[in-house]
Amino acid sequence: xxxxxxxxxxxxxxxxxxxxxxxxxxxxxxxxxxxxxxxxxxxxxxxxxxxxxxxxxxxxxxxxxxxxxxxxxxxxxxxxxxxxxxxxxxxxxxxxxxxxxxxxxxxxxxxxxxxxxxxxxxxxxxxxxxxxxxxxxxxxxxxxxxxxxxxxxxxxxxxxxxxxxxxxxxxxxxxxxxxxxxxxxxxxxxxxxxxxxxxxxxxxxxxxxxxxxxxxxxxxxxxxxxxxxxxxxxxxxxxxxxxxxxxxxxxxxxxxxxxxxxxxxxxxxxxxxxxxxxxxxxxxxxxxxxxxxxxxxxxxxxxxxxxxxxxxxxxxxxxxxxxxxxxxxxxxxx
Ligand SMILES: Cc1cc2nc3c(=O)[nH]c(=O)nc-3n(C[C@H](O)[C@H](O)[C@H](O)COP(=O)(O)O)c2cc1C
Numbered sequence: 001x002x003x004x005x006x007x008x009x010x011x012x013x014x015x016x017x018x019x020x021x022x023x024x025x026x027x028x029x030x031x032x033x034x035x036x037x038x039x040x041x042x043x044x045x046x047x048x049x050x051x052x053x054x055x056x057x058x059x060x061x062x063x064x065x066x067x068x069x070x071x072x073x074x075x076x077x078x079x080x081x082x083x084x085x086x087x088x089x090x091x092x093x094x095x096x097x098x099x100x101x102x103x104x105x106x107x108x109x110x111x112x113x114x115x116x117x118x119x120x121x122x123x124x125x126x127x128x129x130x131x132x133x134x135x136x137x138x139x140x141x142x143x144x145x146x147x148x149x150x151x152x153x154x155x156x157x158x159x160x161x162x163x164x165x166x167x168x169x170x171x172x173x174x175x176x177x178x179x180x181x182x183x184x185x186x187x188x189x190x191x192x193x194x195x196x197x198x199x200x201x202x203x204x205x206x207x208x209x210x211x212x213x214x215x216x217x218x219x220x221x222x223x224x225x226x227x228x229x230x231x232x233x234x235x236x237x238x239x240x241x242x243x244x245x246x247x248x249x250x251x252x253x254x255x256x257x258x259x260x261x262x263x264x265x266x267x268x269x270x271x272x273x274x275x276x277x278x279x280x281x282x283x284x285x286x287x288x289x290x291x292x293x294x295x296x297x298x299x300x301x302x303x304x305x306x307x308x309x310x311x312x313x314x315x316x317x318x319x320x321x322x323x324x325x326x327x328x329x330x331x332x333x334x
Pocket of ligand 1: 046220
């Protein structure tokens with residue numbers, strides 16, 4: 001039986017739902033070629049950080065002073081910034097090169113947390129040919145005076161501002177630390193997001209006891225971490241007018257299949273291909289195909305969301321009941 005693995009992410013047709021997630025390895029053209037050859041249906045480039053752009057903001061401001069009609073010509077001046085290049089120019093080059101060499105969609109990634117001129121760099125990203133933009137918002141609300149609604153408004157204002165800058169689809173990649181994530185996801189969509197990527201995996205710093213230094217070293221994920229995005233994808237499926245991409249802890253065909261059953265339009269993979277190489281895409285796709293065939297599905301579209309809470313009349317009660325069941329039925333394995 002012919003199985004259709006295609007999916008759609010924010011209006012971008014994908015030949016399958018497996019996307020290479022943003023990480024330093026997706027900044028290498030040879031690696032991007034290998035990922036495409038192994039079956040990745042789309043790639044997200046490494047993030048360029050607000051701070052990197054901030055360093056060149058003054059130059060960007062000057063370029064904008066030429067007037068918006070001259071903006072695209074003005075971009076040609078970027079190579080002249082080479083001698084004090086902090087990444088802006090090479091990032092645009094990476095997008096152009098990736099677009100030239102690959103036939104799958106290429107998504108650039110902006111990483112930041114505050115409103116500012118850096119957001120205008122999104123226009124340059126669009127002009128360089130990126131098919132969409134992923135905005136990774138990383139903000140730790142450490143000030144006790146900052147309220148939850150201050151933080152939410154900060155996120156929303158970032159998305160609204162970005163929406164005004166560009167016309168390509170915007171995906172917003174966020175962490176799970178919101179008290180009412182379903183509402184927040186809807187607000188992000190209202191603010192202009194075409195896709196929500198859940199959840200961002202923040203490195204959790206440790207303390208090195210021998211050097212008494214804070215150690216921010218990032219560890220690769222494991223499958224056990226995918227339960228959190230899995231639950232929220234199942235809860236959000238059908239409730240927001242945007243695509244949903246799953247990220248964190250997708251290593252095996254079981255992890256991937258569950259995310260799709262929960263309602264994900266796409267599954268983003270980083271740790272698995274960093275540790276096992278791009279071939280992991282081929283393996284996962286072969287196994288997904290086999291599972292669909294064995295379970296009588298004709299397409300990914302058909303399976304998507306079939307285990308979500310879309311038709312559950314009271315998801316909060318369902319969640320509470322499951323929580324109680326898990327706790328009261330626990331038995332230690334000897
Ligand atoms: C070494 C490394 C670097 C990463 N860099 C970025 C980044 O620049 N921008 C971003 O949005 N996510 C970044 N991520 C997060 C991944 O895109 C992904 O969301 C996260 O690792 C969870 O997926 P995984 O379990 O497949 O690794 C990075 C992850 C790793 C492991």
